[in-house]
Amino acid sequence: MSAPDITAADLKVFENSGITDHSTILLGAGASITSGLPDWNTLAVSLLLRSNAVKQEEVAELLLNHQDPMIVVESAKVESGESWDVLLKECLYADSVPVAELIPSALHRAVVGHFLAKPDKTSLVTLNFDAILELALENELEGAIKVESITSGAQTEKIDATQVIEVHHLHGIITPDYANDVILTFTDFAQLIEQDDSWQVKYLHQAVQKGALIIAGTSYRDPDLRQWLFKALQEKPKGHSAFVLLARQAFNLTKERFHQIKPALSSQWRAIGLVPVFVNDHTDTAQIIRELRHANSEGYKSPDERCKEIWDFHQTHFHKKQYLYVAQLSEQAFYLKEIFDTTQIDLSLWISNGDGKLVKLASMGRIYNNVDVLKVVETGHDSEWIAGQALGSDDTLLVDLEENITRRWNSVVAVPVSTEHPELPPITNAVITIGLPLSIKEALPVLGYITEPGLAV
Template sequence: MSSLHFDSTVQAKLKEFADQASDLLGVLVGAGPSIAVGLPTWPVLVARLLALTGVTRDETAARDLMLSGQDVLLATEIALRSSPGNLKDILYEATYGTKDSDEAVRKFEPGPLHHELAEVATERGPGRVSLLTLNVDDLLEDALHQHHGVRFYSRDTARPRAPEGFYEIHHLHGLLSRDGTRKSDNFVFSLSHYNKLLQSRTAWQLSEFNQCLQRGPLLLVGTSYGDVDVRCWLDELYRADPTGLYGVYALLSRQGLRLTPAQFNRAKSFVRDRWSGSILLDCYADVTQALREVRHIEDVDYKPPMERIAEHWKAMESNFSLWQSHDAEKLESDYRGKLAGLLGKRSNVALWVVDSRGKLVRWAVSEKQYRAIAGLKRVPLTPESEFLAARAVCNDEFVGWAAHRGGSISSHWKSIVARPVYVHFPGGPRISLGAISAASATKISDAHTDAVSDELIDLAQAWGVRLAERFKGAPV
């Protein structure tokens, strides 16, 4: 279940990190934020490379090769040495799934974690944060530019450095900008790349790590700490100066590690023994929320996320009859706009809200009113849930499904879409409190699905404001 509960161990680690990071902070961004918006995992990327370079006939054969026990780094080495053309272009196509830079720019946009990292950076200013990334994409730069218009420099070599007053994003493994204007000469993809990098005592990446840990704590976001260079550098630096460096903290999610709940529970003790600064969470949304929470955790009126949610749910229970009637009528009004035409007959819109136990509750629907709170549907809040509303909350993004695309979600509904609803309660930052979903018994087209998604953006924002204002005591 989602770690919105943020137990005492998580809260203590977040507080410890906030204390250390009061002045300077380093952030190391792994693949997690980029994978969450559709960029390939490492195995998928390697499979694409093997197919593009002709080592295997296609990606399926490449995956079979790796499943047979082939080392991934060695497989990458073979692919790159077999490259029939421009290596930069092949790496670009493997990363973005296209040769067309316009398509790459359209297809991939910064996700919630990128935007939250941009918030962390801009709140501090360029002189008080170091941004390091293991990713070759430029989504973090895009997030900085989209929301804040700040000046930045993408560094992928020892020289040049960012001008004074610029944010500097250190691309430790190279850079492939989506628009195709920046393609590094020195990538870190294969076994020989890692070996060469680790043998160098003057690597700029190692120097940046050292300087970072001398100035403040290092926060690992979206990485399993599995990259061999990062692991070796950190171990080496702490052996050389065990007391003179700040701590390393890792925001690790079960979803990002691709573990089942049972596997994650078994792994927790090992992870905590290995990394004392590990902060173990359940899903991508938890990692994003942790970044929000840590910036408020020392406020005098701060309350943990689940405490804020519980207070809201208590108010909903106390006012069930009044609020249920109002919300069902309001959802019906929302539905009777453009949505009814897009969704077709036998369709509805529903509001889902997290309760005090961390379950996701279908609070109200457009087609009916519930008579008792005990009759509300409750589902586990997990990223693997069969309910798309739960997936939307846990992934912090729009989720859609249609029967004609394959898979099985519902025997009744043929098309379902959902968006998270963010609410700002007193005592902390905004939180993903639930979701707005739209379902249809008709197979709607992809174009209509996109149109429904756009409608849900406005609805989700409106309901977020509505729930917050009502909780503060404003009229329903």
């Protein structure tokens, strides 16, 4: 995650918001897409094709681009008839990562961490059909507590979250084995919106009564969610807030363009009763949620402040750290040359300066004389540099480079590096890049042996 982008001002908005009383976290599709499941348009196209409502993918895309997608999908439901549930299961999972290999995203894991820190003061709710959030909980709990998916107003009989953990699915659930209470087509939404006393309305009303509501990973285009929240927010107590976390990545805009539209975005969200929190990358949202339970504590320092402290330390001890890191990189290179069976390899360490930039602090075989000569690049999902992209993705990136007569390397592996803190969440503030003379396909069989180098501060 691009932790250096998250400032004290970003987190200050959560003060006096009811979050210390209770927090309800509502997840949208953005959480599951990064785990390998299809987004709405991809799912809709698959439904149209597999139901034979249309025969060609371009026709399906044309329909979706020029009509309300929820109405378009009605044709798939009609064509599938009694096989609708079967079609839903096939389309959600068949073309994605095998279910057994689905891995909870950084956002799923962050939400689980927030919940487990204060299970009696946290509620979990999702718009997603999948049960990846439940999987993330089960992975963490290792069977110690039962996790249940709730798709109706009925709740399990429990005293507290130490007995059963509930994940409420506002739009139903689809697993490889069954589909329950699915809300997907225009008819589904219209019928649900007609119900003034639906369990979803009651649930969200209770959420804002108890404390803060945090919406993450959703475009907020579902008509029922808009209506439910409009009703719920009209009666929220003073001092309780509802937040929507908005990532620049979801808008597919440059940093400059995103900055230009922020005032309008802020006005429109506040006008409908939600407090917008702007971040750059999807994984920033996960870091925000990790920080929430610490942000009001005495002496708290935001991720960008922690990153700046680490960078200042490296500037103060620049020469000492240069020799140390170059030695460590050279040692690691010797190990990797044996693994990849090559005589050529290049390792570099990049570190955030806490001001939206990534600095190439050390490279094997080179000693820099001062900070001013170091390469500085942009960070984020759309950075021109692979190291900058890795910092913003929280994932190891494997990239084949374009052919270039002057280039020595055919591929680059970029590994994000986290720095631990004794009291606060870890922050990803550095990246190791590995230049290889091999293609990713050639290197892939042995890439699993690479261990993440630690950043010794």
